[in-house]
Amino acid sequence: MTDPSSSFSHADGAPDTSDAAPTVGLFVTCLVDLFRPRIGFAAVKLLEAAGCRVVAPRAQTCCGQPAYNSGDNGHSRRIAAQVIDAFEGVDYLVAPSGSCAGMIRAHYPELFEDDPAMHLRASALASRSYELVSFLTDVRDMPLAAIEARFDGAVTYHDSCSGLRELEIKQQPRRLLSAVEGVRLSELPSAEICCGFGGAFCVKYPDVSNKMVEEKAADIVATGADALLAGDLGCLMNMAGKLKRQGAPTRVYHVAEVLAGMADGPGIGEADIGEAEEDAAPAPADT
Amino acid sequence: MSAARDQILGHIRRSLGRGEGAEAAAAREAVDARLTERPRGLIPERARTPDPDALVALFQEKAARVDCTTQVIASLDELPDAVADYLARENLPAELRMGAHPDLTAAPWDSRPTLSVSTGPTDGSHAVSVAAAFAGAAETATLALLSGPDAPTTLNFLPESEIVLLRKSRLVGPYEDVWRLLRARNEEAGGLPRTVNLITGPSRTGDIEQTIELGAHGPLRLHVVILDDV
Amino acid sequence: MQTTTPQFKENARTALANPQLQQALTKMKVGFVERRAQARAALPEFDALRDQARDIKNHTLEHLDLYLERFEEKVTAAGGHVHWARNAEEARRQVIEICRGVEAKSVTKGKSMISEEIALNGALEEAGFEVVETDLGEYIIQLRKEHPSHIIAPAIHVLKEQVAEDFRAHHIQFDKARPLTEPRQLIAEARQVLRQKYLDSDVGITGANFLIAETGTSVIVTNEGNGDLTQTLPKVHVVIASLEKVVPTLDDASAILRVLARSATGQEFSAYTTFSTGPRRPDDPDGPEQYHVILLDNGRSGMLGTEYQDMLRCIRCGACMNHCPVYGAVGGHAYGWVYPGPMGAVLTPSFIGVDQGGHLPNASTFCGRCAEVCPMRIPLPKMMRHYRAKEYEEGLAPPAMRFGLDLWGFVATKPRLYRLATRIAMGLLGRLGRKRGRFARLPLAEGWTRHRDFPAPEGSTFQDQWDAMGGAR
Structure with a gap:
């Protein structure tokens, strides 16, 4: 499998785009959304230059990290579930933040350790989630x-x-x-x-x-x-x-x-x- | 046995959720197996060479890095000269305290009449000691010294300078090979000695502003004489 | 030991305002970190050895009861005595009984954090014994009536000028005009003073870096040789060790030793690694006549089987605190109890309760550097997060924080409300901040703006701009 856009299974319902440009769901992050939208637009520009189609799922707010790091696992799970729902249809989730991408990749599955169905969905999203610059380099091998x-x-x-x-x-x-x-x-x-x-x-x-x-x-x-x-x-x-x-x-x-x-x-x-x-x-x- | 003992062990078993019967037996078996088989872990590449000359070179290189001096002699007959010359070089008194180890007592100390040699432990009044290593691990220039009737532990710590004789035939790569030799010895001796000292360079401390200084409580100087008996 | 952990914030402020401490910490942050990095680079197998060390301890912890029983059996067979202590009080009593049993007057001690944990020195002094710490760093802080601020470098917070002052005040037998400006001079003086203490001592107390089940052996790792003099010269050697120090075999101990010194001081191996098995043998010319091991639980058996079990792999190397930016800012005393730094942020609430120790797992940015360098691969931030969750569940989190979290959680789970609220708030903030691009002061953000400006938002959110330009959803 050399085409990175097809490296993940779409068993969880994501559209099959193995021959076309992959669809990237931009997780804009709450800080960028609120304080510096231009970072989001820069991300869009870079993703498009790397041959991706970019969507920004509407139902996104925050990754839940503030709650998670404060020990509030209840809110963390609810926010995570919302992100999982919102990004289930895209090939990749990409965030212009290592912190939020790390939350989704490393910690979403942990949040649902006691809920097998959600754990599966969280792991599926985690494996398709990247920080912007690492996505451009490691997944897209952007020239x-x-x-x-x-x-x-x-x-x-x-x-x-x-x-x-x-x-x-x-x-x-x-x-x-x-x-x-x-x-x-x-x-x-x-x-x-x-x-x-x-x-x-x-x-x-x-x-x-x-x-x-x-x-x-x-x-x-x-x-x-x-x-x-x-x-x-x-x-x-x-x-x-x-x-x-x-x-x-x-x-x-x-x-x-x-x-x-x-x-x-x-x-x-x-x-x-x-x-x-x-x-x-x-x-x-x-x- | 004490109530505290039973309570602690009971608490551990409950916390681990260890069951009875087959489960407990399996755990016991795993422990017995590990203690009998003593599986060897990963040995660093550098310690894996079987070549005695390479081991000497590695030992000398690592020793230099920890302020430990070394020299090689060809026979026990050369030990008195090596010791006397070292003492002269370092401007140390020509008085030695040593254990009655056969290798040490076999050396022809009379060949250097200026040396005064006595045997036994020390109360701190001796400036220089001589000891015989049981083995050496070249991987970090570590000496293994065992306590015993002919090897007082005080000689390794109270004098300001210590000279250690190490046979090349007892120089191994990793620490694990020291244990192999030690276990073979234990079968004859009926168990471990009271003390096994692994010594790597002279005493040091960094407790004052992280400035490394030698000779904190133990020896300020450590000199290893490697006897080429291979 | 009396804890000041609940006052962590005040402690931190005091520490930040202490110029001598800050000078000492600046030095520490460079030295330990560089030396560890060099040691790691010089051993290609280092990270694989860390995995192996972790696995050895995990196996041991899963069979802890059995290895402890075997250890006890072997100690007894070698002529030693094992004492089990459920808590600090029992351990202190056992040490005092052993000392009284030989009519001891003077007790020397090697460096031991367990001894700090059970507050042994005070108890021994109260019982009438003279207690002398022999590790140079410990000796310095004993003179200063302080506690260790670092687990392997207890006096790291003290400058050499301060040591000189302490020595002049306490070592009145020496010439007042003697030079004490260099570490070398200070060390020579301490060597001379302590030499007599070793020789006069009746009981030597050490900790243990490892207990070996195979042979019934206790192991200490030191650089000065003080631990060896402490345990060799008196007639009694007492080892105080916590349960999790046990490892199965000599091979297992050496496997972990390969990562210990490299992680701690950046040495490839410490100067003295000493394996003690039982008392002196009948024909031995020196060594202690009695050998006792006190096995201390003090809460550890309760950590097994919980999310904190991994913490019991800790070998007390100090790498986590050497690399911790919070420790580097405030030093060890601010943590307020025995164990500072990231390992202390997990151990403190484990031992004195989350109600007392709750600040410590919170006072972390989760930067992850501690877990990155831990030779035993202990997931320290993860365990701190468990404590935060516990605190949250038990309602111990500060009300203002709880309110903020609830509000944010409420809004963040309602995307439409979130967009509306953020549109209004960012619009307002954006207009207010347009001129300077930042705020020097902002209501409700005093914690931020006390020390730094707050960058102003652009004014409209990404979500709104994306919609305005017809971006795909």
């Missing part, structure tokens, strides 16, 4: 030539914890970034150390979280990079918030924005939203 983007300057990259450790995302974003014209990668020595976001952690233990993001921000600034990139908006908002508070000039973008050539608007936490909204609509690569 570097399909990345049409330009970003002038040095960037540094933070490996968000869930993506790194639950999904083994490390080289994939770096590989794709190497295809972006004008970009220079200046590695962050502490790239694999948590930024201190941790969902509710950052508000439950604000002082500890602050210490962590303070060290992270210092490390980011020390790389001298013009921009910080990562694959998770939660971590990005945390680090951007700290960098802005400190008055650091570093700009902050989701890696998908740069890969899609959509990082010419304001970075996370920067002003001028009005212009940004115009930029956010999917458009040909602005190179």
